[in-house]
Amino acid sequence: MPVFACADCGAVLTAPLARVALPDHARQSYGHGLLPVLMKPGTYAVDPEPYGTPWRRWDELEPGEAEARGVYAPVPVLSCGPPKGVAVAPGDVRGTVLIPGRCEGYCCGLTGWDGPNLACERCGRAVATRVDDCSLWQATWLAPRAVHRLPAAAPEPPIIGWDALPEEEPAPPVGQYGAWSPQWEAAIGKALARLLAASGGAPVTVPDGPVAEVLRPTLDALLPPGPRARSVALAGPGLPASGADIALVPKHPQTGEAWEPPGRAERVPLAFDVWYYLAFQDDLAVPNDRVPVPVTGGAPEGVRRDDPPPLLPWGPFRADRAVFLDALARTPEVRRPWLRRIYDDLRARPYGSPF
Known part of the structure; x- marks a missing residue:
């Protein structure tokens, strides 16, 4: 290494x-x-991405300078440091x-x-x-x-194949005190920006379950209703083909490369541990391998269980607004009028719906 x-x-x-x-x-x-x-x-x-000093305000930039650095919509300050x-x-x-x-x-x-x-x-x-x-x-x-x-003084660890992932239990979405995981809020915020761009401004249908819990409220709030909706589904190793228009696919935790789905679905990369949890857990709070009573029968009468209750969130899931806006500003599609209007409106309402 x-x-x-x-x-x-x-x-x-x-x-x-x-x-x-x-x-x-x-x-x-x-x-x-x-x-x-x-x-x-x-x-x-x-x-x-470039990060660090010197920092420059948006109104100080020359025409085309922001786009040359991969930013396509106004941001408060732009790093002109090295990537x-x-x-x-x-x-x-x-x-x-x-x-x-x-x-x-x-x-x-x-x-x-x-x-x-x-x-x-x-x-x-x-x-x-x-x-x-x-x-x-x-x-x-x-x-x-x-x-x-x-x-390297020692050989690099081998790249783990998709079928061998994960090697460890993915991080749960809800913390000890009922707060949503900040890692989840950031990962979903980044994916939402790409998903919004992939929608083309059309409504999006999301399957019921954990995916709907973290994506549907924001998509419904930002995209108009209509009959010509695009479908979204999870795709990746271990999942059957979905035939959806937009595929939420995992990013490899070592390389960062997105999984390539079969067919013509447009890819939206998602952090592997978040994707894995959404793909293989029926509930965002309770792992599949937990059972409410012993498998051989219920607890004896008068006996109270002393194991901790399942981790339940104290409120609805909200993606990280700052991460979402930063990712959207770095998406070339934000130059399209319909998406730029959404971006400008969200910037003008720091505490408005759906964040």
Whole structure:
């Protein structure tokens, strides 16, 4: 597995790492508490989008400059920094020191909003940005122009075949206290942007069940009713062919590549763990392998069960509005008048339906 080193002096800055797909919630801002670490230990991911300083307001951009950076609708600020930042777990970083005067944050830690705040301990070059403030997923982002990848000292892990996934239980959609998972809200928000574009402005029909619970309210609120609806269905390994117009397909957790469905259905990629849960669970709160009573009969009379109740959400599911709008702004179809109207209307109503 490769390591990353300082581009100036060659000092090794990370442990050996295996590449995985960038999580959909990588740039998410959520709540007002401390969030967990973004990347699993021993892994790294590359963000293909530009991010970081310098930041420029939309009205400061030259014509065509935003589209050249993959943004097709107005955003508050646009990063003019380099693309392909590398996200790693903070515990996998070696040989760095904090840069005095670069430790900006809101209240609990570092935001990295003003640029790299970690320097190479050997030569002093700014090489990375540590992010660990409240509302932000904790990560260290290696600056793409300040580091380079050294050849693997150990073989890369093999790419797992679709039929062998998953190797571990997917994350549930509902947390301990009844709140929807922020990872789910980000993943569904990103998929909704692509799904809305794929609809072409026509109504969309969604099958009943968990898929309808997370998608139907938003689609019904944003798309007009009508007889010429396009159908949406889950497609992927282990599922029968659906014949739907739009296929919700999984993204490979290692490569990020979307599964290719048979036929002519338009693909809408979805994070693998979210897709897997939607495909193989009948309910968003209770796993299939749980039973309410012992299989050999009911509990004896007078005996009360002491196992915890199923995790039930305290309210309806709502996709992450900021993730949704960011993904929609980066979708070329947003230049179409009908979709641009939806985008502008949602930006003008920060707390309006359906978010």
